[in-house]
Amino acid sequence: MTTWSAWQNALALLAQGALVSLWLAAASIAAGTVVAVVLVAVGLSRIGLLRQAYRVYIWVVRGTPVLVQALLVFYALPALDLHAGPYIAGVIVLTMYLGVLFAEVFRGGVLAIPQTQWDSAKSLGLPPAALLRRVVAPLVGRYSLPAYINVCVMAVKASSVLSIISVWELTFAARQIIERTLAVFSVLGLAAAFYFLMCFGIDRLGRWAEGRLALRGFAGERG
Amino acid sequence: MMKFWTWVRTYGPGYVEGLEWTALVALAASAGAIVWGGALLGVRLGAGRWGARAVDAYVQLFRNTPVLVSIYLIYFGFPLVGLAWPAVVCGGFALVLQNGAYISEILRGSYQAIDRVQFDAAKSIGLSAWHTFRKVTLPQVLVYSIPALGNQVVLLLKDTSLLSAVAVTELTMQAKLLTEQTGAAYEAFIVVAVLYLTLVAASEIVFRVAERAVRWR
Amino acid sequence: MMEIRGLRKSFGDTPILRGIDLHVADGEVVTLIGRSGSGKTTLLRCINFLESYDLGEIRLDGTRLWYGDDAGGRLPLPESRTRRMRQQMGVVFQQYNLFPHMTVLENVCLGPRFSQDVPREEAEERGRTLLRRVGLEDKIDAYPARLSGGQQQRVAIARALAMRPKVLLLDEITSALDPELVGEVEDVIRSLLAEPIMMIVVTHALGFAREISHRIAYLSEGRVAEIGPPGAVLDAPRDPTLKDFLRRMR
Numbered sequence: 001m002t003t004w005s006a007w008q009n010a011l012a013l014l015a016q017g018a019l020v021s022l023w024l025a026a027a028s029i030a031a032g033t034v035v036a037v038v039l040v041a042v043g044l045s046r047i048g049l050l051r052q053a054y055r056v057y058i059w060v061v062r063g064t065p066v067l068v069q070a071l072l073v074f075y076a077l078p079a080l081d082l083h084a085g086p087y088i089a090g091v092i093v094l095t096m097y098l099g100v101l102f103a104e105v106f107r108g109g110v111l112a113i114p115q116t117q118w119d120s121a122k123s124l125g126l127p128p129a130a131l132l133r134r135v136v137a138p139l140v141g142r143y144s145l146p147a148y149i150n151v152c153v154m155a156v157k158a159s160s161v162l163s164i165i166s167v168w169e170l171t172f173a174a175r176q177i178i179e180r181t182l183a184v185f186s187v188l189g190l191a192a193a194f195y196f197l198m199c200f201g202i203d204r205l206g207r208w209a210e211g212r213l214a215l216r217g218f219a220g221e222r223g
Numbered sequence: 224m225m226k227f228w229t230w231v232r233t234y235g236p237g238y239v240e241g242l243e244w245t246a247l248v249a250l251a252a253s254a255g256a257i258v259w260g261g262a263l264l265g266v267r268l269g270a271g272r273w274g275a276r277a278v279d280a281y282v283q284l285f286r287n288t289p290v291l292v293s294i295y296l297i298y299f300g301f302p303l304v305g306l307a308w309p310a311v312v313c314g315g316f317a318l319v320l321q322n323g324a325y326i327s328e329i330l331r332g333s334y335q336a337i338d339r340v341q342f343d344a345a346k347s348i349g350l351s352a353w354h355t356f357r358k359v360t361l362p363q364v365l366v367y368s369i370p371a372l373g374n375q376v377v378l379l380l381k382d383t384s385l386l387s388a389v390a391v392t393e394l395t396m397q398a399k400l401l402t403e404q405t406g407a408a409y410e411a412f413i414v415v416a417v418l419y420l421t422l423v424a425a426s427e428i429v430f431r432v433a434e435r436a437v438r439w440r
Numbered sequence: 441m442m443e444i445r446g447l448r449k450s451f452g453d454t455p456i457l458r459g460i461d462l463h464v465a466d467g468e469v470v471t472l473i474g475r476s477g478s479g480k481t482t483l484l485r486c487i488n489f490l491e492s493y494d495l496g497e498i499r500l501d502g503t504r505l506w507y508g509d510d511a512g513g514r515l516p517l518p519e520s521r522t523r524r525m526r527q528q529m530g531v532v533f534q535q536y537n538l539f540p541h542m543t544v545l546e547n548v549c550l551g552p553r554f555s556q557d558v559p560r561e562e563a564e565e566r567g568r569t570l571l572r573r574v575g576l577e578d579k580i581d582a583y584p585a586r587l588s589g590g591q592q593q594r595v596a597i598a599r600a601l602a603m604r605p606k607v608l609l610l611d612e613i614t615s616a617l618d619p620e621l622v623g624e625v626e627d628v629i630r631s632l633l634a635e636p637i638m639m640i641v642v643t644h645a646l647g648f649a650r651e652i653s654h655r656i657a658y659l660s661e662g663r664v665a666e667i668g669p670p671g672a673v674l675d676a677p678r679d680p681t682l683k684d685f686l687r688r689m690r
Contacts, residue, residue, distance in 0.1 A: 063377075063423040064416045065384035068395055072412040079408030114536040119490050120596075121539075124603065125526035128519075130554035138541045153287070160289035164388050171291055184300040192288045192296075199287035213541075 010177050010187060017173030018194040024162065024169060025155040025198075027091055032098030032155075039103035044110070054103075061100040066161050069093050074165040090162040094155065101151045109144030142213055149206030153199045160195070170194055234401060234411075241397035242418060248315050248393060249380045249422070255319040256379065257372065260326025261361075264334065267327070278327065285324035290382050293317040298389045314386035322379050329375060333367035334360065366437045373430030377423050384419075394418055441465050442487075442607065442638065447496035449479075449486060456482045457493065458662035466606075467636040471649040474659035475685060480642045483659070484611050487640065488529050489522060500528060500606065527555055529607045530600025535616040537596035538584040544571065545580045548599045556603065563602075570598040574628050590621030594628050601632075608632070610641045614648075646689055650674055658682045 043054040061069070070093045077084050121135045163172035174191040178184055267278040285293070298313040308316070337360065345355040387396035398411040405411075447460040456479045464470050472480040485491040487498060489506045498505045505525050508515045516522070538547050548567040552558040558566070571577050574594040584592055593613050600608060610629070614622045626648055632639070633652060643649055649656055650670040657667040658679065666679045677683045 060416075060420065063381075063420045065381040065395065065419060067384040067387070068398070068412055068416050068419065071395070071399065072409050072416065075402060075412065076409040116533040116536040117539065119485075119531070119533060120537050122490060123488055123526055123529070123531040124551040124599075125523040125555040126550070127523065127554065134542075134550065134554065135539060139539070142541060157287075157289040160291045161385065163291070164385075171289065171295075174292070175295065178295075178299055182303075184296065184303055188292055188296045188300070192284075192292050195289060195292065196284065196287045200283070203287075 006181070010181070010183075011190065013173050013177060014170060014187070014190050014194060017168070017170035017191075018198065021156060021159045021169040021171075021195075022198055024087075024090060024094065024159045024167070025152070028094035028098050028159075029152055029155050031091070031095040032102050035095060035099030036102030036106055039099060040106045040110070043103060043107060058100050058104065061097060066093065066097055066158050067164060069097065070161060070165050086162070086165050086167045089165060090159075090167045094158060094162070097158065098151060098155055101154065102148065105144050105147040105151055106140055108147060109140040112143045113139050145206065145210055145213065149203060149209075152202050152206070156195065156198050156202065234414075237397045237401055238394070238414065238418065240392060241394035241415070242422075244311070244391060244393040245380070245383050245419075245422065248311060248318070248383045248386065248391070249376070249426075252315045252318040252322065252383070253376045253379055255315070256322035256326050256375075259319055259323030260330055263323060263327035264330045264364075265356075267331065268334070282324045282328060285321050290317065290321050291385050291388065293321055294385055294389060310389045311386065311391045314383075314389055314391055318379055318382060321382075322375060325375055325378075326372065329368050329371040330364050332371070333364045336367055337363050369430060369434050369437065373427065373434075376426055376430070380422055380426060381419065441501060442640075443497075443499040444487070445497050445499075447483070447486060447493055447498070449482060449491065449493040456662055457486070460496070460659075460662070460664060462657065462664060462667075464638055464640065466638055468654045469633065469639040469641065469652055471641045471643060471653040471656045472659055473643070473646065473649065473656060473685075478659040479662045480659050481611055484531075484609050484640065484642055487607075488526065488531055488609055490531075492516065500525075523555070527551075527603055528605050529609055530603055530605035531609045532593065532596045532600050532611065532613045534612045535589070535592075537599070538592055540584050543581050543583055544576065544587070544595050547584070547595060548602050551599065551603045566602055567598070570601055571595070573631070574598045575624070588621055589617045590624045593617065593625045597625075597628055605637070607638045607640065610639065610643070612642050612644065614643070614645060644689075646674060646686075658685070660685075 039054060039057075042050050043058075045051055045054075070090065073093050074086060074089045077089055117135075117139060121131055126135065159169055160171040163169060163175065166172070170191055174187050177187045181187070263278050263281065266274045268275075270277075294314050294317040297308075297317045298310060301308055301313060341359055341363075342355065345359050350358070383393055384395040386393050387399060390396065392400075394415050398415040401411040402408070442462075442464045444460055444462040447457050448455070449457040456477075460479075460483055462470070472483065474480050482491060486493045492506075497507070506516060506522060508517055517525075538544075539550070542550065545564065545567050548570060549560075549563040552563040552566060553560060568577065568580065571580060574597060576591060576594055576598070579587060579591065579595070584595070587595065596613070614625050617625065622645075626645075629639075629641075629648075629652060639652075641649070641653070653670050655667055656670050656673040657664050658673060658677075659665065660679065660681045666673055666677065666682050673682070674686065677686055
């Protein structure tokens with residue numbers, strides 16, 4: 001790119017794209033977490049059939065590339081007469097994908113809790129509502145936190161795949177600029193820098209959160 | 224029944240070609256990534272503080288950027304500096320660079336799991352650094368890493384789908400082409416999804432067999 | 441009083457409890473000893489229904505616990521009823537008793553507040569009193585990670601007592617502690633001897649068992665092989681495996 005204003009334009013465009021990527025990731029993370037809680041409930045259900053269904057569903061979603069899922073949803077929606085556009089398709093796909101990843105994270109969190117914590121809670125005879133609110137949710141949250149943050153970072157990276165189904169976000173914006181100006185390294189470099197900032201930022205945020213929770217008695221149980 | 228075989232005859236070749244390319248890229252890139260990851264580990268361990276820092280920076284860079292961006296960078300960028308590589312090589316190279324970072328971390332974890340005593344023992348019988356690496360370090364690192372490597376290979380396999388963005392005729396690209404040709408909305412993607420699942424299952428079986436094989440030692 | 445009759449439990453094909461008969465009077469302290477695998481911890485967990493059992497019954501003050509009064513007595517009671525039964529027993533485990541995300545006081549008050557619907561101020565008052573009793577009133581707002589193992593176990597005892605249980609079950613509560621911390625926990629148990637609370641204790645610490653127990657029960661092969669006052673069981677054992685066990689414990 002030759003002129004300074006061309007640079008500024010490109011930068012502004014990329015920044016906007018980055019915000020869209022962040023927004024896509026955030027929306028899917030929120031929705032995905034909700035989906036995950038439902039999935040975990042199914043996965044830990046007493047009914048064997050439901051548990052099997054959970055395992056099959058997890059295996060399918062984890063065994064197919066996100067791009068294929070995105071293309072499937074993207075092409076399937078109009079075919080089913082639901083004209084929702086690439087954005088909605090994108091959020092649906094990401095939500096489904098993250099839902100599965102978060103479900104595995106939460107399941108891992110549940111399994112990481114020492115048995116005597118469950119026993120103690122049971123022995124106190126807590127009613128289910130209090131048990132969930134005061135013991136299970138806080139404990140699972142803390143034991144799942146590192147893995148949860150990892151998935152959040154993956155969410156930001158996965159949003160780049162949505163560019164292929166014509167969702168306008170950071171990667172799409174970068175490609176647009178390249179096709180106009182051929183300034184491949186600088187533009188993609190900047191895009192990479194934006195992604196780096198977002199992912200690294202989320203990672204640091206996660207570590208800070210872990211640190212604060214550790215001070216409150218999570219990590220380093222002695223005895 | 225007739226309809227099924229017509230279907231196979233018409234569309235079969237496309238899917239088979241897709242499978243071939245996907246498998247080829249996955250295998251080549253996996254091998255490349257394991258070698259590259261091993262090399263990165265070697266640099267980290269052997270090249271002092273600056274080597275370790277350089278590898279750290281490399282790993283952080285590829286951990287926090289999407290594969291697609293790397294693919295585009297190489298595909299669009301290399302021709303500009305005189306490297307006119309075919310699309311599949313560009314894509315494969317990007318996959319190697321990206322996964323090499325993750326694999327070097329996997330290998331590092333396995334390396335740190337080896338009891339330090341073994342290195343003292345090797346030194347005391349006069350093994351050179353190279354021989355220690357070849358006969359003591361490398362085999363154990365590889366054995367400990369098998370499960371995690373299996374996971375990473377599956378991730379790489381799925382990432383080959385992104386090569387469709389630079390027109391490599393692997394499975395996902397085939398599905399796109401077929402969808403456009405036939406106007407069938409999404410069936411091709413379902414077929415391709417099933418094919419990916421098959422490849423993933425096959426890969427998982429291979430790694431589980433490998434795990435068991437080395438355990439007998 | 442607690443009556444255990446004919447308790448049997450198998451894990452899959454392996455029988456662990458092969459017919460336990462045990463009566464414990466109000467205010468009595470009974471210690472269970474035996475080799476690992478003899479079923480002591482399993483028995484304790486069955487008493488509190490943390491494990492289901494296959495045959496037999498457990499009665500507390502005449503009421504049958506955990507399983508229904510139907511003919512076979514094989515149907516476990518609904519959660520709402522077992523929850524209430526659990527409130528009559530306090531349990532302290534070997535480790536990881538306390539919830540790490542709550543302060544010491546919050547841990548102690550959790551049971552009274554949410555299981556017994558005691559209002560917050562009253563629960564906190566109860567909690568403070570108990571923490572004073574175990575000597576930890578200055579740690580009220582601390583989180584468990586800041587406490588030593590011995591302090592955590594003392595808080596766990598306070599938490600169990602906060603429910604005002606009829607029975608206290610102690611499962612090897614000093615086994616995971618560094619030796620210098622064992623004493624402070626044993627002191628708290630000693631102080632409870634004056635109270636009319638029934639205690640069933642699993643421990644390896646034979647000296648302490650001798651000191652606090654009214655009776656000691658030796659478990660072997662899933663049964664109560666010998667039971668009696670500490671003097672009889674520890675100094676004049678009759679069961680040959682018990683003699684063996686005691687010799688090894690010296």
